[in-house]
Amino acid sequence: MSDWIDIAPLENVPQRGARMIKTAFGCIAVFRTAEDEVFALENACPHKAGPLAEGIVHGKSVTCPLHNWVISLETGEAQGADEGRVATYPARVENGSILLDRAFLKARTKGGVAA
Amino acid sequence: MRQKLIVIGAGMATGRMLEALVEAEADYDITLINGEPRGNYNRIMLSPVLSGEKAYAEIVTHDDEWYKLYKIKTRFGCFVQNIDREKRTVTTDAGEVLPYDKLVFGTGSNPFVIPLPGHDLAGVIAYRDLEDTQRMMDLGPAHKCVVIGGGLLGLEAAAGMAARGVDVTVVHIMGHLMERQLDEAAGYLLRRALVDKGIAVKCTANSKEILGENGRVKALLLDDGTELPCDLLVMAVGIRPNVKLAQDSGLAVGKGIHVDDQMITSDADVLAVGECVEHDGAIFGLVAPLYDQAKVAAQTLMGQQAQFVQKEISTKLKVTGCDLFSAGDFADGEGREDIVFRDPGRGVYRRLVIADNIVKGAVMYGDTADSNWFFGLIRDKTDISDMRDTLIFGPAYQGGTPLDPLAAVAALPRDAEICGCNGICKGQIEEAIAAGATDLGAVRLTTKASGSCGTCTGLVEQVLAVTLGDEFVMPAAAVICGCTDMTHEDVRRMIKSQRLMSMPAVWQECGWKTSCGCHVCRPALNFYLLADWPLEYQDDPQSRFINERKHANIQKDGTFSVVPRMWGGITTPDELRAIADAADKYAVPTVKVTGGQRIDLLGVKGEDLPDIWADLNAAGMVSGHAYSKGLRTVKTCVGTDHCRFGTQDSTGLGIKLEKELWGSWTPHKLKLGVSGCPRNCAEATCKDIGVICVDSGYQVSIGGAAGMDVRETELMVQVATEDEAIDVIKAVTQLYRENAKYLDRIYKWMGKVGLDWIKERVETEGPALVERFELSQSIYRKDPWADHVQTKADRYRPLANLSLEAAE
The missing domain is CATH 3.30.413.10 (Sulfite Reductase Hemoprotein, domain 1)
Known part of the structure; x- marks a missing residue:
């Protein structure tokens, strides 16, 4: 059973941009692409924990602002020669609102958070 | 005794339903009631009527003869006052009471009118029916018209009036035209084609007020203060299902009149078709599904089994010379990939969105000859894995060679300026090559092209390669990034000589291979565009590195450093006190004197930036741009x-x-x-x-x-x-x-x-x-700090705080 939490209106996140969400176990980055897709990822690059929400969004990837690692928004995998992965969480848009699955909070309390 | 059928509304859906009924000789005694003082006509052909390509008589689908022939009683220019579903009667505004056994709603939709101040002035109209069309046609050449709405209907209205010599400006709230059907790149091409037709287009434009004089529209005022004078203002911002009568009659209504798969409403004797219905959460504005509904409704009325199924729909714009096509879904959803094809020379753009080896959506501009084939792939969910490599070229494509990186230069006209320093055009270089200058040095010697600043060297070499073919070996040049085959210098020259003023324009004209660039090319393009077109181009923060987007320097832990400007390195005791107060208030861990004679506050949290800036602003300080390429x-x-x-x-x-x-x-x-x-x-x-x-x-x-x-x-x-x-x-x-x-x-x-x-x-x-x-x-x-404090302080705060939210 999915239990979707209404986070915020889609327009509060700029196209090709991201905003950060605080949780009791660290921050999540919510991305919006040029096509109005949304993705939720751990807000910490697998390299040196750079805040991915501050990166440049292109296609369905984000480039970390610290050392230019490119992370896939769909899989959380580092692209190209870099290796690493950040946790991704289900996210979707409905009636102009960004929704996250409450299960992501549960996943995080179980130690799903990247160190 | 024959059953009595009453149809309310003579639109495209009910017209098609009536045809199906009379064709099958259905056993009904039919009465058609219509608010407009005429019968069924092809509403989607109003645009060709407006532009003068068709006459009204040509778009009438059913004339009086037809109704007479099939013994359909008509009540035109007549409105339904109320419906008594218990007694099963309809009362018209003429006081006539008509009994029915079956009733069909085809009440269509109403144009949405933005309640701007002045929307009720004379000369402010929607674009919906023949009356609206006639008023646009009556305006006459050399008058001014503003169209609010850059969607399908608004653009058809604009093009139609422009064809009649009217001076038209389209005002669109979104960043590009037809944003629901097109992506940015196709939106750019469409805009260019409309501008070529003499239509002015203003995107990202917010209407504030309609100004009038003696009760008549005079101008549209935008919220940036721009005043657009007009004699007629057309609002084409969308439609809403017309559900009032259904609601008053107590039928189940949401966005539209609720119907099931048989087009039956919450009352078993009442059906609904067309733009007024809501089926499975969806409402309908394009004609294809309406025809399907009409057929199903006719079969239901005749007691046959039929089911309405929502299908993929496609859009084509009915504007002569603007060839565009959009189908399926090219937004939303995970696991999707793009295939993009651009041919700058022909102004062609194609984009396919693929998921699980199935084409989900297609956008085409310039050459839509293959659109039906692509639409078929979408509709039939064809597995395209075997033809994926060549899919984008269309059905006729067999084997073949890879894309030509020289296409952009090959497509330039002969009078395109290649060398800005010496004013040398492509044609002059071609002539020099024909006269025997077959390498860069020789071209430089005979034409001076690329002989001064040298930034156009890459373009001159490409002209050599295009002209000489295999006889010329291209030196390896450093391209900007994987999105393009062009160098920085090439792109800068293209931006200047081809007057490219937006990112989609550059992507299209320079043959970008990705849909929206990457973190390497976008910041460069953003700079080139704002440097070359300061007035025309709008800075894009999303194409800037974080430091320039948030006007502070990101540090390794994700905090920021804040450096207020000290003009010429001079400060005052008051400024120093304000800096000290800010450092205390925001618990700044490190305060450092910089090499540029200023003071750096290191370790400020991103969400505190607008507040610390406001405090520094209040003491008269502005951004020091310690973070900028500036x-x-x-x-x-x-x-x-x-x-x-x-x-x-x-x-x-x-x-x-x-x-x-x-x-x-x-x-x-x-x-x-x-x-x-x-x-x-x-x-x-x-x-x-x-x-x-x-x-x-x-x-x-x-x-x-x-x-x-x-x-x-x-x-x-x-x-x-x-x-x-x-x-x-x-x-x-x-x-x-x-x-x-x-x-x-x-x-x-x-x-x-x-x-x-x-x-x-x-x-x-x-x-x-x-x-x-x-x-x-x-x-x-x-000062960007003062600007952001005022206009986008929210963007710096978390989108949401779920710290107290329970996991279950």
Whole structure:
């Protein structure tokens, strides 16, 4: 059973941009692409924990602002020669609102958070 | 006894349903009621009527003869007053009471009218029916019309009126036209085609008020203060299902009248079809599903089994000369990939969105000949894995060669300027090649193309390659990134010579291979566009590195550093107190004095930025741009004010320079220094631009650096007065902005073009360069901190705080 939490209106996140969400176990980055897709990822690059929400969004990837690692928004995998992965969480848009699955909070309390 | 059927509304859906009924000789005694004083006509053909390509008579689907032939009773220009579903009667506004056994709603939709002040003035209309069309046709040439809405209907209205000689402006709230059907790139091509037809297009434009005079519309006022005079204002911003009558009759209504798969409403004897219905959460505005509904409704009425199924729909714009097609879903959803094809020469753009080897959506512009084939792939969910490599080229494509990276240059017209310094066009280079100049050196010798600053070298080589084919071997050039085969220099020349003023324009005309660039090319393009088109191009924060997007320097832990500007390195006790207070208030862990004579507050949380800026603003301080590829600092010594060796007021000149140059964006960071005498205490000779004051005036030198490379500046010019020094520095800064590659500091750029070339240009074009610099500064010489505090402080805070939210 999915239990979707209404986070915020889609327009509060700029196209090709991201905003950060605080949780009791660290921050999540919510991305919006040029096509109005949304993705939720751990807000910490697998390299040196750079805040991915501050990166440049292109296609369905984000480039970390610290050392230019490119992370896939769909899989959380580092692209190209870099290796690493950040946790991704289900996210979707409905009636102009960004929704996250409450299960992501549960996943995080179980130690799903990247160190 | 024959059953009685009443149909309310003579639209496209009910028209098709009536045809199906009479064709099958259904056993009904039919009455058709319509509010418009006429019967069924092809509403989607109103646009060709407006543009003069068709006459009204040609779009009538059913005339009086037809109704007579099939014994359909008509009540035209007549409205339904109320419906009594218990007694099963309909009462018209003429007082007539008509009994029914079955009732069909085809009440269509109402145009949505934005409740702007003045929307009820005479001359403000929607675009819905023949009356609206007639009023547009009556306007006559040389009148002005504003169309609000850059969607399908608005653009058809605009094109139709433009074809009749009306001066039309389209005002659209979104960033590109038809954003629901098209992506940015196709939106750009469409806009270009409409502008070529003489239609003015304003995107990202918010309407504020409709201004009138003596009760008639006079102009549209936008919220940026622009006034667009007009004699007629057409609102084409969307439609809403017309559900009022259904609601008043007690039928189940949501966005539209609820119907099931058989088109039956919440009352078993009442059906609904067309734009007024809501089926499975969806409402309908395009004609294909309406025809399907009409067929199903007819079968249901005849007691046959039928089911309405929602299908993929496609859109084509009915504007002559704008060939575009959009189908399926090219947004939303995970696991999707793009295939993009651009042919700048023919103005062709194609994009397919693929998921799980199935085409989900397609956008095509310029050449839509294959659109039905692609639409078939979407509708049939065809597995395309076997033809994926060649899919984008369409059904006729067999095997073949990869895309030609020279296509963009091959497509340039003969009069396209290649070499800006010497004014050499593509045609002249081709002639030189034909006359025997078959390598770069020879072309340079005979035409001078690429012989001055050299930034067009890549383009000249491409012209050689296109003209000579295999006889010319292209030297390997460094392309910007994987999104393009072009170099920075090529793209800069294309932006200037082809007047490309938006990112989608560059992507299309330079054949970008990705849909929206990447973190390498986007910041470069954003700079090139704002440097070359300061008024026309709107800076795109999303294409900037975080430091320039949030106007602070990101640190390794994700916090930021904040550096307020200190003009010429001069501060006051009040400013220092305000900085100290801010450091305390926001618990700033580190306060450091910088090399550029300022104070750096390190470790500020991103969400505190607007607050700390507001505090610093209140003390009169502005952003120091310590984060920008732009003017950083002007370092000064104390000069004649205090120093016993000073020859000029170096501090005063430094402050003046900083006040003139601040806020400007440059290819890389730009640091200045002004020393009051040759002892050079301000270290001016290792800055990008340095001034050494001497008794007889000011020595301006450029190309210093003290970073990975350490360079001493080289003297550009000596001038006698402060004003001359300021002008020369503005001129060389503008020359650098207009010509250098993104992320080249002045010394690198100077290494490519040569100091002599720079000197000559500054000398011969100084005033024009200064003027262009000032034009750009009229936009950019302002404090981004104050702006963000006012307009986007929210963006700095978390989107949501779920810290207290339970997991279950």
